[in-house]
Amino acid sequence: MAWEEDLFALFDDLESQAEAAYARDREAELVDRRRAEYAEVTFAARLMASLGRAVTLEVRGIGPLHGTLERVATGWLLLSAGAVDWVVRQDAVGSLIGASERAVPTVAWPAVARLGLGSALRRLAESGERCWVHRVDGQRHEGVVRRVGQDFLELAGDAGRVTLVPFVVVAAVQSRRD
Structure with a gap:
């Protein structure tokens, strides 16, 4: 045995x-x-999960921006920093601090989040408020967004001068909330 x-x-x-x-x-x-x-997992999916959070964005041509992530959509985001709103092109973001550990896949985004940068800029044009268009190379233009094309915006500056700015060079558009 x-x-x-x-x-x-x-x-x-x-x-x-x-x-x-x-x-x-x-x-x-x-x-x-x-x-x-x-x-x-995409950067945008992590941004979407971070809505409502206080974050710091490092934006090309601008530097660090601190605020609350209010909206995320296709190719852009809205950051509220006190009395200032920043419409930031996602491609201009160099880094993000304060993001959620989670992610929200694109299929779970609300329909309004599928709107592109042009939609956000058209809304700004409708308001007629003065803003600053910051470029990725550090330059900035001040004026009123007059019209928005497929891939550019028209900015009416002082003395009636109109500047066309292609989206590809836009880092962010800064406006004040009243």
Whole structure:
């Protein structure tokens, strides 16, 4: 009978080793799967999950902006900083501090979040308020957004001078809330 006990002990040992090997393989597979799934998460999805949070954005041509993330949409975001609102083009954001650990996939966004930068700028044009258009190269233009095309805005400045600014060079548009 001793040989049977030795045989069963050997089988138990082999089974334990197999279970341990399976657990190691399974854990490695889960880690790979988590990495692959996280590779699908976008910056915009993390922004959407951060709505209502106090954040700091590093924006090209401007520097750090501190405020509350009020809105996120396709290609842009709205940051409220006291009496100032910033419509920031997402491509101009260099870094973000204060984001949520979560993400909201695009399919879960509200319909209004699918509106592009042009929509936000058209609303600003309708208000007729004076604003500052900050460019990614650090320059800025002051005036009233008059009209908004597909990929540019018209800014009416002093003395009736009109400046066309392509969206691709816009870092942010700053306006004051009354």
